[in-house]
Amino acid sequence: MNFFVVTKKTLLLFLTTAIILVAGFFGYFLLKQGDLPVWLQQSNDSIREIDMITIEFHTKTKDGKDLVVQRWDPGTIFLEKGEKVNLYINATNGEDHPFHIEGTDISGIVKKGGTTMVPLQFEEEGTYRLICDTHAHRDHSIPMIGYIVVD
Ligand SMILES: [Cu+2]
Numbered sequence: 424m425n426f427f428v429v430t431k432k433t434l435l436l437f438l439t440t441a442i443i444l445v446a447g448f449f450g451y452f453l454l455k456q457g458d459l460p461v462w463l464q465q466s467n468d469s470i471r472e473i474d475m476i477t478i479e480f481h482t483k484t485k486d487g488k489d490l491v492v493q494r495w496d497p498g499t500i501f502l503e504k505g506e507k508v509n510l511y512i513n514a515t516n517g518e519d520h521p522f523h524i525e526g527t528d529i530s531g532i533v534k535k536g537g538t539t540m541v542p543l544q545f546e547e548e549g550t551y552r553l554i555c556d557t558h559a560h561r562d563h564s565i566p567m568i569g570y571i572v573v574d
Contacts, residue, residue, distance in 0.1 A: 551570070
């Protein structure tokens, strides 16, 4: 008469196989529902990168007056509250754009041909203005202001 002897090793192998099958079964249904598995989700420590450029518009009024407008492009960026973002500002037009971000102690300068990296992380929701100090006032020129929307 043959006996099937269950050793500790056999039991462990059986349990391991059962756990893998059950995990695979639930994993399959999670993925089927369109959820991202946890290991593919963006971790809180990852830093998103946003590229911005400075652009310049030239035009002439009917009476021959030159108009030049400097802009940040894109003019508005969106951040999640607490999200870490590295903002790369590439100066393609205009010489120097010293800037500050209203309501923060963030400031810097963007020089033509160069790239300035600005690390961002906001704990308060709101709209923060990225203001070029050279092109800040409506009296002298058309303001060069970008908007950072945090929510
Ligand atoms: Cu400027």
